[in-house]
Amino acid sequence: MNMTPKWWHDAVVYQIYPRSFCDSNNDGMGDLQGIISKLDYLKSLGVNVLWLSPVYKSPMDDNGYDISDYQDIAPEFGTMEDMDKLLAEAKKRDIRIIMDLVVNHTSDEHxxxxxxxxxxxxxxxxxxxxxxxxxxxxxxxxxxxxxxxxxxxxxxxxxxxxxHIFSKRQPDLNWENPKVQEEVHKMMNWWIDKGIGGFRLDVIDLIGKEIDKKITGNGPRLHPLIQQMNRATFGDKDLLTVGETWDATPEIAKLYSDPAREEFSMVFQFEHISLTWKHGDKWQPIPLDLPTFKKVLTKWQVELADEGWNSLFWNNHDLPRVVSKYGCDGQYRVESAKMLATTLHMMKGTPYIYQGEEIGMTNVAFDSIDEYRDIETLNFYKERTENGVAPETMLAAVHENSRDNGRTPMQWNDSTNGGFSSVAPWIKVNPNYPEVNVSAALDDQNSVFYHYQKLIELRKSMPVIVYGEFEPVFEEHEKVFGYVRSDAQQRLFVLNNFTSDAITLDLPDHLQAEQVECVIANYEYPQALPASISLKPYESFAVLLPESR
Known part of the structure; x- marks a missing residue:
């Protein structure tokens, strides 16, 4: 290992979408006091960083990503006193708070x-x-x-x-103006002084845009601006910073996250996400091609092995639920949710869990477009149907890829509205909340929740997961994703069946063993790895191989 260890190397981040997490005052919208009330739950899961989607004052044209005051809290979420209490209560539980910061644009009410x-x-x-x-x-x-x-x-x-690269109520800031830079840096330092643990920087790759040359992402001024931000704000502090960079390649990601360049801790890249979008269009969903998917994830693991750092994520507030996207949200919901968790959490990088992912929450299929709230979904539905796309075709695409899939209220129990609120929430609860909820998960020792809890424990106790080398196996196989993580002490073999089929697999010699120590599995724990093994639908396991090869 060539890199200096950082606290966030073995951290696990949990993303909260505040308006959909927990409603403490029963107005139909989640709030900061609701988050505070669930800190013990999050502590029990094992996460030690919370990333909050924006809670700043905002007219909520884009659910808070249109900020009208960076140094005040939206009344629907609470007050600055509530924010201070959240920071203090989280700190008592050794949990850091990451603020979601939008500085490409503001609200038109700023x-x-x-x-x-x-x-x-x-x-x-x-x-x-x-x-x-x-x-x-x-x-x-x-x-x-x-x-x-x-x-x-x-x-x-x-x-x-x-x-306005986004909504017309989100005018873009002019980052060529030194006064804008100074104002943003001053505001960031104000939050740092409050004791936050870092920033997630929304669409940060757009701040270096060159309008007259039609360059939006990755403009030539981008990295100098970020390095300047680093020097002026978080650079000399031990904070986690992650940039949202939709067009990043591994080469570009190294520019952001190589410590020697003094930019960010890591970035979010979306190459694996867009593979199920036909011609890059999310409203034309296509099936997952597993070999291509594996190539992309392997590329990022290998290319950032010694330079930079990976973020690991399946879903967030902008994306569909992973168990519906890559797994099976019906018969094998639990098994496939565990398999996907193992696939991700055994890789090198910092894992991000999106609220509800740890209990296997699924996409929602509302019957009517009128039940959706997301501005992007509504705009594109209107635009595409007016241009001849059949409403049922567009609604099917919405069911698969709308941002509202991740924004339905957190399902806490089987009471009205899933225990999120005693009144009708701002967006309907997924109808499956009586079966899929936190209370049921905590009562079932075989639930998705305890699988995530175990994965987090393993990351904190096994350096091979954090820093080990990554070697793909079965690269061309159309149904399984396998890899080996290794360091000087241990070899960890991870195998995941991405299908509902039972599979027989011939193992290469170096993966066969008469006795293995299984660290996690979603069916029975394998005791040995013979020349030929059988995998059940969505079966997944990670085993320590004997030291001798």
């Missing part, structure tokens, strides 16, 4: 933008990106919005267009 649109010579005008209309009076160029339509919005008051 005081900077309110001032900026008053006049072209306002001191805050250059905090944002403005352009004159095109010669025909229309949009300046063809820059599109991630949420559909043009990325330019006309401002009547000043007769110019402002840029």
């Amino acid at each position: 005081p900077w933008f309110v001032e900026a649109r008053k006049s072209k010579d306002n001191p805050y005008r250059d905090y944002y990106v403005w352009r004159q209309p095109a010669e025909d009076g229309g949009v300046p160029d063809e820059m599109g919005s991630v949420f559909g339509g043009s990325g330019w919005e006309f401002d009547e008051q000043t007769g110019e267009y402002f840029l």
